[in-house]
Amino acid sequence: MSIRHRIYGEAVIRDQKPLHVGALENLLDDMSVSEYYELLNKRTFFWVRKERLVTLLNARAYRGKTYDILVVDTKGLVEKHHDEITLSPINSGAAFGRGARRGSSTFRRIDEYPYQDLVEKKREEAVVELAVDYAVKDISTFTVRVEEWAGGTSSRVIWER
Secondary structure, eight states, rough: OOETTTTEEEOOOOOOOOOHHHHHHHHBSEEEEEHHHHHHHEEEEEEEHHHHHHHHHTTTTTTTTTEEEEOOOOOHHHHHHHGGGGEEEOOOOOOTTTOOBBBTSSSGGGGGEEEEEEEOOOOOOOOOOOEEEEETHHHHHHHEEEEEEEETEEEEEEOOO
């Protein structure tokens, strides 16, 4: 969907590519596909590691396009929205034939997250996603920089605090 502003110009808002329903059905533990979609759609997602962002932007479905990436002050975001944040040890929006199991326990509140157990198993990948319930209406408060990315790399800084 394109939106236009008389001063700032045009922006395109897009959803991610759809999950493969057949693969997703085989990975769900305790909910239906529609319930899992509802679980995802109730959140705003953030990558916690730059490497994950680079991998996504280099994926076939996304490469060849430019993206405006918000770089946020994670500490400030977590301090302000602590009780609205869930963490996930997987890329919850990717479902492949032999992917990770998922369901109602995929997202856990910070205080309930099994971080130590996952550090021992997955090392730096103990947290893959940070999600905030519904929306981050005050995202501008936490945005420290906006970068234009193309081909999996930052090509220029559009705005910096």
